[in-house]
Amino acid sequence: MDEQKSVVCVSHNMALTMICGKICNAVTWTSSAQVCYVCGAAPTQVNRIDEIVKKDVEVSTYSFGLSTVDLWIGFFEYMLHMS
DSSP: OOOOOOOOOOOOOOOOOOOOHHHHHHHHTOOSSSOOTTTOOOTTTTTOHHHHTTSOOOGGGGGGOOOHHHHHHHHHHHHHHHO
């Protein structure tokens, strides 16, 4: 029986699909202060829609996705303050 010898090469591509805000700040080199890693907006600027829509965005950060944990925390903080 003749055995064929094969070489198998395996490579990987790590896809960051969902990460928390602290990791995202480290990966995107944004400051440790609370700023948006996509547009660089500070929390005080977020409600100023006219300013936000004019900001340049870093499209490459879209691949990091949004952390659902941060979204849920924000939602529950909103609900807590509304009651």
